[in-house]
Amino acid sequence: MNTDILDVVKAKKGQLIKCRRDLHKHAEAAWTEFRTASIVAETLTRLGYQVSVGEEVIDAEVMMGVPSQQELISHQERAIAQGADPKWVGKMQGGKTGVMGVLHFAQPGPVVAFRFDMDANDVLEATLEEHRPYREGFASVNSGAMHACGHDGHTAIGLTLAEVLAEAKNELAGTVKFIFQPAEEGVRGAKAMVSRGIVDDVDYFVGLHLGIGLKKIGTMTCNTVGFLATTKLDAVYTGVPAHAGAAPETGQNALLAAATAAINLHAISRHSQGASRINVGVLQAGTGRNVIPDKAILKLETRGTTSEINEYMYKRALTILEAAAVMYHVKLTVAPMGGAANCTNTPELVARLEQVALKSNLFKSILPDGNIGGSEDCTYFMERVQQKGGQVAYLMVGTELAAGHHDSRFDFDEESLVTAALLLSQAAVELLSKN
Amino acid sequence: MNTDILDVVKAKKGQLIKCRRDLHKHAEAAWTEFRTASIVAETLTRLGYQVSVGEEVIDAEVMMGVPSQQELISHQERAIAQGADPKWVGKMQGGKTGVMGVLHFAQPGPVVAFRFDMDANDVLEATLEEHRPYREGFASVNSGAMHACGHDGHTAIGLTLAEVLAEAKNELAGTVKFIFQPAEEGVRGAKAMVSRGIVDDVDYFVGLHLGIGLKKIGTMTCNTVGFLATTKLDAVYTGVPAHAGAAPETGQNALLAAATAAINLHAISRHSQGASRINVGVLQAGTGRNVIPDKAILKLETRGTTSEINEYMYKRALTILEAAAVMYHVKLTVAPMGGAANCTNTPELVARLEQVALKSNLFKSILPDGNIGGSEDCTYFMERVQQKGGQVAYLMVGTELAAGHHDSRFDFDEESLVTAALLLSQAAVELLSKN
């Protein structure tokens, strides 16, 4: 049967690339993927999937780093203006732009989930002739939003895979779940979907990314490692302003609280059990030169090679932030802005998918592992699946890049889209085949 | 003769208030007083004064805290649209909006200078019925610029005085200089005028402000004290960005340099010889949560009850700013953004003007001194005049206020305009009279 699948996929190449370019052109950043998610939902519905969106798949209480209501509304309007079906957009109010499609095959079998992320970066896309999306007319028309991490490709692969499996419906067993996640950038979206329980019944869970660490077509690994557990948070100090010349002692200085916090945060002791990280990436404080600053915001993140180390960093960070508030008599509010776990793939599933990759003849080099070198909130899905007894694997498919991830000139070789779609189709057949 | 002068001034009351309201309506902030200065230059010329503007009275190298070229150009255009004579505006390019008018009387005598400031604040004027300028239709039409410190009144008083003295030309001796200074807010403008030498020949120098510390009509002092010497500066740190998870050690952290500087700046030792102040009013650093911050700006100021103490604070501040740059391998650029000296009035002139005020019967209460409670760059003129052997006095004329200085609802009793004009007219006659 595999041969058939391969041909089916190859025949969809044009449509796959066209879809990716359409998404690229209408890039939508985290929690504003109204058009993208509407297209996904509409397509899955058309293919016969049971589709859930909005509150059904997103727990509003666990959403992190959500834009203001005003921004959300203006992006909803933009999405509709750019062709999104108002019916779907209406279900996604408040930024609840997640989509899940489920297809039960006739024969019983395992539940297999594929997860794809949909959001763009907060990047202004390059307007250079050498930048292909610009040259060929599919650069983002949404200023300040750009697919600079390949999620446009991921979504297009996901939709292609969904179509392939729908067409092969009669030859498969079990259940397939397609999870289209918003807000992976800033690791803000996965937790809200996990919280809805949508992967609690999953036996096999597969994640995928293009080109991180693997910069050549023909390379891949079924065993992506090095996920750093991370917590993102914003800390806001509120003090009391005062005239810096006339009555400085009556002020309560939020800037000095923030500065003291920043230095001491970076001085948190290293952890002997693995790597840790802390970064205060942004500090903004004060309004005028001659006013004791009454407002300060810190945007920071902690990381660790294990969730325990990240937790150690996060707790120490909270204590320091709070103590700095006490020190300067200012108020502190802390808001979670994102998070990801550390996770290790399940060796059995890795081995099984390596066999699939090997047999596929798609790759010159299948690496035993590859380091993602950062954080991915797909780990929250993976962690939950493993806790419930399922198996997980996060695949990396190599591709040449025009510029690094998150760069305004980022672009990838679209051949990798086909390769990835072929690989996943065969993986699906492996996991969902009738005995 | 005084009686005549008094009548002359009183007859100009309507015109004085009209002038003030016109300036109020077309408020222009520091270094953008193109319309105001054009009106001043045109009026002085019409009255027979020798008028100098632009480069003649402003040393570009000593201008501090100048807006961007783009802003200057847009404000020039606005000024012309609001009636400024392009001839004058053309001479004031680059923000050189200072004006001096000189009148030599027939008989020899001393050189007497009067100084007035012209700029508005960066304040959005209140649009409330209870706010008279709004209610009576002369609130600022220039959004974000508002005369909330009374400089509109100062300028109107100056023009009235200039007219009075021009009309009394034959009865006076010596020379009178009218100095209309831009950019007093942020103490940015005086130094550039002093640097042109325009007060080097002045025998008597008189400055004036309305309503600081004296909140009642009928109060005044000829001996304003408590000028805090001050230095305003911006410090910019430039480092190297890096991914906070993947390669933090390759970054050069401008945020931590700024935070370390901020705390240690505030820890500069107190000075045993008088009061000192330091304030980092603004700190802005970093671009993204997961990037080692490569950019930071600090907006700060030092103060002292003497210029020596301020100098001590400023030098310590520079050292700390520089050391923090070394500590974090980042580059530092420091830009002066403003400054003022400490200054003490000349007792002889104070006593002489107190006699004038006493005889004028304008005031119920003439106070021996009054504290300005802040910084004024008029002190640069005063310091220079004293260094050259002249005498100086800075007068304060009381007035009821609708709200404090720099408040968006600031307004004063226009009766004080007449009082101040009457007082200065008599002071001028005293200092310039044929013996």
Added chain:
Amino acid sequence: MNTDILDVVKAKKGQLIKCRRDLHKHAEAAWTEFRTASIVAETLTRLGYQVSVGEEVIDAEVMMGVPSQQELISHQERAIAQGADPKWVGKMQGGKTGVMGVLHFAQPGPVVAFRFDMDANDVLEATLEEHRPYREGFASVNSGAMHACGHDGHTAIGLTLAEVLAEAKNELAGTVKFIFQPAEEGVRGAKAMVSRGIVDDVDYFVGLHLGIGLKKIGTMTCNTVGFLATTKLDAVYTGVPAHAGAAPETGQNALLAAATAAINLHAISRHSQGASRINVGVLQAGTGRNVIPDKAILKLETRGTTSEINEYMYKRALTILEAAAVMYHVKLTVAPMGGAANCTNTPELVARLEQVALKSNLFKSILPDGNIGGSEDCTYFMERVQQKGGQVAYLMVGTELAAGHHDSRFDFDEESLVTAALLLSQAAVELLSKN
């Protein structure tokens, strides 16, 4: 009568100097003045005064900066070995080395108190030929304790005055109180005596110092000003040690808590109402290079030109010390180690004593005021007397010095002892004379 008194005092010159040199030779630091206080108590008893010592005049709960029990015992033993009467030493256990002598004259009249301090400094006296106490054989035999502030002279003056007044008993009215205070150095002793209520009934209170600010024989002031209110405190942080290489994250770092506190303490905002001071004079932390430091001590002080400003500094300091403990998960204990108030002399008494000084013909120059330039806990007595309706004055008598106060080569002109004794005798007669 005054003439008589003057002759009486002059006749005691040899004895006065001998007494001072004996005290100088047996210098005793704060709370260990067992020999000095025993001599004082014995002398006053012999002269007919009612004498109170130990618990009668010292409130143990308010004693600050007391040496360890072991040190106290060894100094008691030393005192006895150096001739102190064990009877008196026994009453002064725990360092309660204060003495008060009271004499009621036959006729009713006011209560007049004279206060003298007895303690030496923690200074190793110079062993140089040029240093007179060494050359003439009365340098301190108690290593590490030296009278480098003239309290030996103060005590000797006090005893001479007590003798003069006892001898003139029949010619005086009212009551005289002699207060010999321990532990003025570090401003540790006065509060414990005030707390016993011993000056609650005082009508006139007189304090005295030699040579601060007045470096010439023949100068004096009855109006010493510039007392800085102050608080001395020790802060101890206790954390948890850990191996810095193997498990640094398990430590709780007292050194970093102390360092953070130190910097932020110095960054406490200046106060607009007067001068403030803060100093962390000593910081000692840690035990070994490769151990996370679990112990740190800070010795610090705050000051202010008013008690309110000192209180502001002290409260801010406490908050910062506490917040730094929270920040590093360490424990904090704070111990008061000394304190003094700000105080202003009573103008009436100052004027009256100026007349005494003037008539005495002892001085070439009587200054309207003189700045003590530091802190003195005599202010606690003065504050209390004023609160209870009495009058106070703190006199300064000029003298040439061999080296500054607290210098190991400090010495003064002994002629000033006689001058001071003469002055105080006449002041006593003035205040205690039968109408």
Added chain:
Amino acid sequence: MNTDILDVVKAKKGQLIKCRRDLHKHAEAAWTEFRTASIVAETLTRLGYQVSVGEEVIDAEVMMGVPSQQELISHQERAIAQGADPKWVGKMQGGKTGVMGVLHFAQPGPVVAFRFDMDANDVLEATLEEHRPYREGFASVNSGAMHACGHDGHTAIGLTLAEVLAEAKNELAGTVKFIFQPAEEGVRGAKAMVSRGIVDDVDYFVGLHLGIGLKKIGTMTCNTVGFLATTKLDAVYTGVPAHAGAAPETGQNALLAAATAAINLHAISRHSQGASRINVGVLQAGTGRNVIPDKAILKLETRGTTSEINEYMYKRALTILEAAAVMYHVKLTVAPMGGAANCTNTPELVARLEQVALKSNLFKSILPDGNIGGSEDCTYFMERVQQKGGQVAYLMVGTELAAGHHDSRFDFDEESLVTAALLLSQAAVELLSKN
């Protein structure tokens, strides 16, 4: 032949333990091992080794953390009083207490070096019945010096091995070098010996420790790993004192420089390529509460899993220390106090020695590797040997401990001395055997 060697070693058990106990009783800390080194030198001479000591094997310029001249002299005298031969002590002046013994065998062959450390810890030995050295009368008689790391055992093993090989002289080929190193504690001594070139000709280098990580007799590894590269340094700031109340601005505050350095040192960015460490273990600053502190000392260390990471930490530390000096106008002197490299054993030699250990039947468990969990300056020898083309291995021999290393109740099972001597004897035979 091995059998013979084993019997020879076993016969020396009593003498081995006696030697260890004698050294334990006369414990000598770093750079003061005058008696220990004299015994080593004398013994090696007696056995026919060419012996080098003092300047021949120690480069004075590279010695780190040497005690004061006064301490050295008093320890020399103590050593002689405790039986050291003054002839040897005289050659070791200045603390140059290293010893090397060389024996050339008749037949040509490789150069094999064994290294042992000799110094005790700065620990006061426990005086408890449960502590065997105390109970059995061989606790340290040198107060404050205790063999709490087993170097007494190492030295005794080394001397036994030297005797065994001297006796087997005719059966061996090549050259053997015995290196007895002073001052391993604080990683201060190896560099000075390496600098003399004494291992430049070594083909096989073997180091040994007892009981770190292996807490059971019968366990061992030939592959000790996890050596942290480290640098130990002292930083001294010298400022200018001033009265904290009267003239604080004239001081130059060494305490604040040190505090700022301490916090920012701990805030040095983590390194993405491996573990790093920093610790300011000691900070001592200031003399008196009311004096601006003019002196501060920081004792600190950096570490890294590679020498490159340690170098990164060290260079960042130096920059921060220097910048803090600039910030507070104080002078900085930095003194190196110790150091060690990271090093990896040579796999070939590890494998060869594992075979020896296996054949010896001495061990129940031969582990593939074991983590030393800290720093050892033996790595300087190892690094140099590898740079010159030789092979190295650092062995760990397990033993039960009464308490952890550096604990005042530390003691080990003396059976391990015999085991280690047997193992090294067989290793020597393997490496030096005639083929």
